[in-house]
Amino acid sequence: MRLELGVIKIKDVQFGEETIIKNGTLYVNKNELLALALQDDRLSGADVELARPGEDVRIIPVKDVIEPRVKVSGSGELFPGVIGKMGTVGSGRTNVLRGAALVTVGRIIGYQEGFIDMTGPGAQYSPFSQTNNVALILHPIDGLAPHAHEAAVRLAGLRTAVYLGKACKDVAPDELEVYELSPVTDTTLPRVAYVHALLSEGLLHDTWFYGVDAKKLLPTLLHPNEVMDGAIVSGNCVSACDKHTTYHHLNNPVIKELYRRHGKALNFIGVVTTNLNVTLIDKERSSDCASKLVKLVGAEGAIITEEGFGNPDTDMMMLCKKIEEYGIKTVLITDEYAGRDGGSQSLADAVPQADAVISVGNANEVITLPPMKHIIGDLKPAEVIAGGFVGSVTAGGGLNVEIQAIMGSTCQLGFGKLTARGY
Amino acid sequence: MVHVASIVPISLTVGANRIVPAVAIPHPLGNPELPEDEERELRLNLVKKALRALQVEVEKQTVFEE
Amino acid sequence: MADKKYRVVHYLNQFYAGIGGEAKANIPPLMKEGAVGPGIPLQQALGEEGEIVATVVCGDSYFAENIEAAVEKVVESVSPYKPDVFVAGPAFTAGRYGIACGASCSAVSEKLGIPVVTAMYEENPALDLYRKEVYVIPTANSVRGMKEAIPKMAGFVRKLGLGQEIGLPQEEGYFPRGIRVNQFVGRTGAERAVDMLLSKLEGEPFQTEYPMPIFERVPASPAISDLRSATIALVTSGGIVPLGNPDRIEAASASKFAEYNIAGVDDLTPDAYQTCHGGYDPTYANDDPDRVLPLDAMRALEKDGIIGKLYDLYYVTVGNATSVANSQKFGKAIAEKLKAAAVDGVILTST
Numbered sequence: 098m099r100l101e102l103g104v105i106k107i108k109d110v111q112f113g114e115e116t117i118i119k120n121g122t123l124y125v126n127k128n129e130l131l132a133l134a135l136q137d138d139r140l141s142g143a144d145v146e147l148a149r150p151g152e153d154v155r156i157i158p159v160k161d162v163i164e165p166r167v168k169v170s171g172s173g174e175l176f177p178g179v180i181g182k183m184g185t186v187g188s189g190r191t192n193v194l195r196g197a198a199l200v201t202v203g204r205i206i207g208y209q210e211g212f213i214d215m216t217g218p219g220a221q222y223s224p225f226s227q228t229n230n231v232a233l234i235l236h237p238i239d240g241l242a243p244h245a246h247e248a249a250v251r252l253a254g255l256r257t258a259v260y261l262g263k264a265c266k267d268v269a270p271d272e273l274e275v276y277e278l279s280p281v282t283d284t285t286l287p288r289v290a291y292v293h294a295l296l297s298e299g300l301l302h303d304t305w306f307y308g309v310d311a312k313k314l315l316p317t318l319l320h321p322n323e324v325m326d327g328a329i330v331s332g333n334c335v336s337a338c339d340k341h342t343t344y345h346h347l348n349n350p351v352i353k354e355l356y357r358r359h360g361k362a363l364n365f366i367g368v369v370t371t372n373l374n375v376t377l378i379d380k381e382r383s384s385d386c387a388s389k390l391v392k393l394v395g396a397e398g399a400i401i402t403e404e405g406f407g408n409p410d411t412d413m414m415m416l417c418k419k420i421e422e423y424g425i426k427t428v429l430i431t432d433e434y435a436g437r438d439g440g441s442q443s444l445a446d447a448v449p450q451a452d453a454v455i456s457v458g459n460a461n462e463v464i465t466l467p468p469m470k471h472i473i474g475d476l477k478p479a480e481v482i483a484g485g486f487v488g489s490v491t492a493g494g495g496l497n498v499e500i501q502a503i504m505g506s507t508c509q510l511g512f513g514k515l516t517a518r519g520y
Numbered sequence: 521m522v523h524v525a526s527i528v529p530i531s532l533t534v535g536a537n538r539i540v541p542a543v544a545i546p547h548p549l550g551n552p553e554l555p556e557d558e559e560r561e562l563r564l565n566l567v568k569k570a571l572r573a574l575q576v577e578v579e580k581q582t583v584f585e586e
Numbered sequence: 587m588a589d590k591k592y593r594v595v596h597y598l599n600q601f602y603a604g605i606g607g608e609a610k611a612n613i614p615p616l617m618k619e620g621a622v623g624p625g626i627p628l629q630q631a632l633g634e635e636g637e638i639v640a641t642v643v644c645g646d647s648y649f650a651e652n653i654e655a656a657v658e659k660v661v662e663s664v665s666p667y668k669p670d671v672f673v674a675g676p677a678f679t680a681g682r683y684g685i686a687c688g689a690s691c692s693a694v695s696e697k698l699g700i701p702v703v704t705a706m707y708e709e710n711p712a713l714d715l716y717r718k719e720v721y722v723i724p725t726a727n728s729v730r731g732m733k734e735a736i737p738k739m740a741g742f743v744r745k746l747g748l749g750q751e752i753g754l755p756q757e758e759g760y761f762p763r764g765i766r767v768n769q770f771v772g773r774t775g776a777e778r779a780v781d782m783l784l785s786k787l788e789g790e791p792f793q794t795e796y797p798m799p800i801f802e803r804v805p806a807s808p809a810i811s812d813l814r815s816a817t818i819a820l821v822t823s824g825g826i827v828p829l830g831n832p833d834r835i836e837a838a839s840a841s842k843f844a845e846y847n848i849a850g851v852d853d854l855t856p857d858a859y860q861t862c863h864g865g866y867d868p869t870y871a872n873d874d875p876d877r878v879l880p881l882d883a884m885r886a887l888e889k890d891g892i893i894g895k896l897y898d899l900y901y902v903t904v905g906n907a908t909s910v911a912n913s914q915k916f917g918k919a920i921a922e923k924l925k926a927a928a929v930d931g932v933i934l935t936s937t
Contacts, residue, residue, distance in 0.1 A: 208837035208864030221770065243869070287787045299546055299867025336838060336864075336907065350776035362784055375545035375866070377526055398787045400779050406907065407865060408527045408545060415529075428783040430775050433796065436909025437839075439766040440718055442799035445530045449798065453786050456795040457775045459766045461839060461909060483838035483864050483907065499839060500768075501907065511775025516795060517766040518754060521807060525936040536934075537806035545937050547870040548824070550877030560883070563876065567883040567933065571818070571893065574931045577809045 098188045099277040100322040103169065103270030107196035110147050110229035116264045123165075123197050123261065125231055133260050134233055139249040142236040146473045148200075148215050150227050153470035155219075155496075158210030158478045159504050160201045160247075161254050161331050162225055162342040165194040165262035168326065175262065176327035178308020180255045187322030192265045198228040198344060199258040202474040203235040206246050208483050209301050211337020211504040212496075219466045219496075222506040224513065225344075232473045233257055244300055251332055255343070276322050276356060281364040289363045290396035291321070291351050292387055292420070294412055296333050296341075296404040297372040303332035304341075304404075306370065316371040316387035318394070321352040324368070335405045336483040338460045338500055338507040339432050345505065350512045351400055351430070366394055371416070373409045380412050388419035398426045402510050406434055406460070410446040421450040428453045432507035433517055435459045437499070443517075457508065458515035460484070460501040468494035522573045522584075524548060524566065532581055538573045539583045540566065591637045592747030595664050596625045597674035597690050597704075599683045603643040611647035611682075615659040618643060624676070624732060631740030636747045640667050642690070646682040649689070656686070657693040664694055671746045672698075676705035676725045676735045677712070684712030691720040701746040703760075705739050707731075713761060721752065722761045801910075816930035819897035821920060823905030824878035824937040825863030826854065826871065835904050837864025843903035843916040845923070848896075853882045865906030866937050878935060897929050905936055 106121055113124030127145050134143045148154045166175055171189015174181030200213070213225045220226035235253055237246045295304040297311035304311040307328050319328065329346045355365040371387035374380060391399050399420055403413045410431070417427050429451055433443030439459055476494060479485045484501030491497055500506040507515060523536035526548055531539045542548030549563045573584045600610045602623040621629040621638040629638045642663050649656040664672060672694045674687035684706045691702035696719075705723035706713060713722055723742060725735040738759055745752060755762040771778075778795070785792040810816050827835060833844040854875035861871035861878065876882045884896045901920045905913075924932060 287784070289783065300869055302867060350774055351779065354774075354776045354780045358780055358784075363780075375526065376543070377528055377541065380527070398783045400783055407905075408530065411527050411529045426783065426786045428779050428786065430779050431796070433766055434907045434909065435766040436911050438909075438911070440764055441910035441912075442801060443766060443796060444799055446533045447798040447801075451798055452794055453782050453792060454794045454796040454798075455775050455779045455782060456766075458768045461907065462768050481837060486836050486839070486841060487834050501838065509775075511777070511779050514770050514772065514774055515768055516771050516775070516778075517768050518795075519762050519797070520755060520765045520767050521932040521934055523934050523936065531936070534801050535803045537804070542935070546866040546868070547877040548935055548937055549880045549883070550870060550874060552870050552873070552877075563880050564883045564886060567880050567887065568892075570933045571813060571887070571931075574810045574818075574933075575813055578806045580806075 098320050098322050099275065100187050100325060101190040102274040102276065102325065103190055103192040104195045104272040104274060105192060105265045105268050106271045107194050107229055110149060110197060110231060116261065118265050118268050123194060123229065123264065130257055130260065134235065134253045134257050137249045137253055139238055139241055139245055140235055140253065141238045144234045146232045148230040148232055148473060150215060152215045154215045154473060155212055155469035156200055156202055156230065156232050156473040157212035157476060158202065158205045158474060158482060159213055160210055160250055160334055162344040162504065163199045163254050163258035164344045164347050165197055165199060165258045166347065167192050167262035167266045169266055173326065175259055176255050176330055179305055179330050180252060180259065183308065186326030186328055187320050191326055192268065192270060194262060194265055196229055198225055198230050199254060199261060200225065200230045200232045201235060201250050201254040202232050203250065204237065205478045206243050206301060208481055209334030209336055210478065210482055211502050212479065213504050214466060214469065217467055219464065219503060222500055222503045224505050231261065234474060247301060247332065255330065276325065278365060279360060281360050286362065286364045287397045288366050288395055289355060289398045290366050290391050290394060291355060291368045292391060292399050292401040292416055293368050293370045294403045295329065295370060295372050296335060298375050301334045305330040305332050311372045312374055314372050316369055316383055316390055318390060319368040319370050321356065321368050324349050324352060336460065336501045337504045338484065339405060339509050341404050341508065341510060342505065345508055345510055345512055350510050351402060366396060373403065373405065373412050380415060384412060384415035384419055387416060388423060391420050391425060392423040396425055400428050402430045404509060406432065407445050410444045414446045414448040414451060417451045418448045428455065430455045430457060430509050430511045432457045432509050433459045434461055437461050437463050455511060456517045457511060457513065459517045460499060460507045462500050464498065464500050466496040522570045524570050528583055537578055537581050540570045540573055541583065541585065542566065591635060592670040593667065594636055594638045594671045594673060594743060594747065595667050595669040596621065596628065596638050596641045597687060598623055598625065598641055598643050599686060600643060600645045603641065605643065611645040613645035614648050615642055615644040615656060615663060617663050624736065627736045628740055631737050632744060636744060639669065644686060646686060649686040650682045653689060657689050660690045661693050661697045665698055669700060671743050672700050672702045673739060673743050674704040676739065677710060678725055678729060678731065679707045679710055679727050681711045684710040688712045688716030688720055692716055695720065703739065703742050703746060705735055708761065717761050718763050718765065723759060724761055810931050813893055814891060815894040817895045817897050817928065818893050818931045818933060819924055819929045820879055820881065820884060820900040821932055822879045822902050822935045824871065824935055825861045825904040826859055826875045826879040826902055827862050829858055829860050831862040835862050837862060837904060838907040840904040840908050841912065843901055843920060845899050845901055847898055848881060848900055849898040851881060852885045854879060863904045863906055863937060878937060880935065897927065
C-alpha cells in the first residue's frame with residue numbers, strides 16, 4: 098500500500114465567487130457551502146464565518162475539526178462507509194489542504210464541546226489556532242433528539258470538508274509526502290506496533306471505523322495509511338482537551354513519527370485498533386484480543402494511546418499489562434487529571450507494568466483568557482462545558498476555565514508539546 | 521458502604537472494600553434492552569446483592585460477584 | 587553597595603538545642619538569639635550571604651500534645667523577626683520532631699507567607715503529611731547524616747533567601763511533592779513516546795513522565811448485623827439531580843456535592859430528575875434515573891421490611907474528572923452528615 102499525500106499549503110482563507118485555491122489562498126463560495134450543509138433536513142439553518150491565525154477571534158462551542166482532503170487516485174473514497182463509498186483506502190494519491198480546517202460549531206449537544214482562541218494566551222493550547230478555519234455554524238430543527246443532532250452535525254462537517262477538499266483535486270501540490278511500509282532488511286531493528294484505542298461509549302462518545310460504530314468492533318489490524326484517507330471519523334466530543342478530532346485522526350502523530358523512523362530505528366509493522374466500551378466484560382475481551390494481535394504480528398514493542406479519561410484508563414492499563422505479559426515492551430501516552438492544584442492522582446487506574454508513560458499535561462490546569470473582539474458561535478456555553486464552571490465567563494467576556502475546555506490541548510495522540518512535570 | 525460500579529478495577533484501585541459489579545457505565549443498575557419489568561427485577565436483585573454485601577464482615581477488598 | 591543579608595529563623599527541638607533529652611521534651615516554645623546547635627554549622631555553610639537571626643525551640647512532646655497552641659506560638663515568635671526563610675530540623679527519623687518541623691513550616695508559610703524548608707528521612711511518618719505543602723530535603727536515617735544534611739539544607743535555604751526559583755525535585759534535591767505542573771517542551775508527545783520506546787527496547791535508561799499513582803487504603807467498616815432495622819442511605823457519583831440541576835453541579839470537575847430530600851418519593855422519573863454528569867451517554871439515565879440512583883428498588887425493599895428505612899436524603903456529585911482531593915473532601919463531609927444522622931449503611935453507585 099503506497100499513499101502519496103499531495104500537500105497544498107494554505108496561508109489564507111477568503112470568501113469568493115468560486116471555491117478554488119489560488120496562490121495558497123482557499124476561496125470559499127459561501128452559498129454553495131451552506132446549501133451543501135443544509136442538505137440534511139434535520140438542520141434548520143447554517144452560517145459560515147472565517148477565522149485566521151492571529152485574529153482576535155474565539156470559536157465556541159466546537160464539535161469537530163476536519164482537514165479538507167480529496168482522493169485524486171487510488172481505491173475508495175474519503176471517509177469510506179460514512180460519506181464516501183465503502184472500500185479500502187490508503188493508496189494512490191490524496192491531496193491535502195494543509196493549513197486549512199473545517200470547524201463545526203453551533204448549539205451544544207452535550208457538555209463536551211470546546212473552544213478555540215485564534216490569538217492570545219489560549220492559542221498555544223490548540224493546534225487550530227494555527228489553521229485557517231472555515232467555521233460552519235449549524236442549527237438543529239426544534240425538538241431534534243441528541244443522537245440525531247450529533248449525526249447531522251458530523252455528516253455536515255464531513256460533507257463540507259470534502260467539498261472544500263475537492264477544490265485542490267487538480268492543483269499541483271507544494272510537497273509530496275510518500276507513505277509506504279517498505280520491507281525492512283535490517284533484522285536488528287525492533288518490530289513496533291501501534292495500539293490505537295478508539296472511544297466508543299455512547300452519545301457524544303463514539304468513533305466510526307469505516308462507518309461502523311467502534312462499539313461493535315473487535316480489535317483488528319489497520320495499515321497506517323488507511324487513517325490518512327479518513328477510515329476513522331470522530332463522533333464524539335469527550336472533553337475538548339483530549340478529543341481526537343477527525344483532523345487528529347487524519348494526521349495521527351504517532352503514525353507520522355513511526356513512519357519517520359521506519360527502516361532507520363525501527364520496523365513499523367502496523368496498527369492494532371481497539372475500542373473503549375462501557376462494560377467490564379467488553380474491556381476484558383477487547384484488551385485480550387488486542388494484546389493477542391500485537392503478539393501474533395510479532396511486535397517487540399508497542400505504543401498505546403487512548404481517548405478520554407476515567408474508565409478508559411482501565412482499558413489502557415489492561416492493554417499495557419497484557420501486552421507486557423507477552424514479553425512486549427510498551428509506552429503509553431496519556432493526559433492527567435491531577436486537579437486544579439496539580440496535587441491529586443492523575444489517573445483512575447494503575448498497573449505496575451506501566452513504567453514508561455508520556456504525559457501530555459494536566460487537563461485541570463486553570464487558565465485566564467482575555468475577551469476576544471469577535472465570537473464565532475456563543476460564549477455562554479463556556480460555563481457548562483467540561484472544564485467550565487459557574488463564573489467561567491468573566492465580566493467583559495474573558496474566560497476563566499480549565500484547559501480541559503480547549504480543543505486539543507491535551508490530545509493523547511501526542512500531537513502537541515505540552516507535558517506535566519512532577520514538583 | 522458498598523460500591524456498586526461497573527468498572528471493578530477502578531473501584532479496587534481507589535480502595536473500595538465492598539464492591540458489587542454493575543451492568544454498564546451509563547446504566548449501572550439498569551438495562552435498556554430489557555422489557556421494563558425484567559429491568560426492574562434486575563435492579564432489585566442488584567440492590568439486594570449490595571445489601572447482602574453490607575452484612576458480610578470483610579478484612580480486605582472484596583468483590584461480590586454472586 | 588553591599589547586599590543586605592537574608593534573614594533566617596531556624597526551628598529545633600529541645601534535644602538539638604542543647605536543653606535536654608526526653609526529660610525536657612515537654613517545654614513550650616521559646617526563642618534563642620542567633621544560631622544554636624546544628625544551626626551553627628548551618629550558619630557557617632550560609633557564609634556571609636545569610637544570617638540565622640533566631641532559633642525557635644520547642645519540646646517534642648509539648649508540640650505533639652498541643653499542636654494548635656504550639657503552632658500558634660511558633661508563628662507568633664517568628665513573625666517579629668521578619669525572616670526571609672524559615673528552616674526546621676533536620677529531624678532524621680524522629681516522628682514527633684518531624685511533625686513539629688512540618689507543622690511549623692506549614693503554618694509559617696501559610697500565615698506569614700515566608701518560604702520554608704525542612705529535612706528528614708524518607709520513612710519519617712511526617713513526610714507524607716507535609717510533603718505537598720512544604721519542601722522537605724532527604725536525609726540519612728540517623729544523626730550520623732548531619733554532616734551531609736547541613737550543606738544540602740544550606741543550599742536550599744540560600745536559594746529561598748535569594749528568591750531564586752526552585753526547579754524539579756531531582757535537580758534541587760527535595761522529596762517530590764506530588765504536584766503536577768504543565769509546561770511546553772521542544773518535542774511532541776508522539777516524538778517523545780517513540781524515543782522512550784526505543785530506549786526501553788534497547789535496555790537504555792529512561793524516565794517515565796508519570797510514575798504510577800498510589801491510592802490510599804481505608805479499613806473496611808464493620809458489617810451490619812440487623813438489616814431489618816437499619817437505615818440505609820443512597821449516594822451517587824452519577825450526577826442524578828432534580829430537573830434543572832438547581833445547585834448547578836458541574837458536568838466535569840465538580841466543585842461540590844448536593845443533598846436532596848426524597849421522602850415520599852417512590853420512583854425517579856424524567857419529569858422530575860435528570861443527570862448532569864458529562865462523562866457518559868445521558869440518554870438512559872435521563873429516561874429512567876433509577877438506573878443510576880436505584881430509588882424505586884430501595885423503596886420496594888423498605889416497604890417489604892427488608893431494610894428498616896431508606897434515609898430521607900441522598901447525596902450526589904459528578905464523578906467526571908473530579909480531583910481526588912475534592913472527592914476526599916466530599917466523601918468526608920457526606921460521611922460526617924450520615925454519621926450524625928445515625929445512618930447504618932450506604933449504597934454508593936457510580937457510572
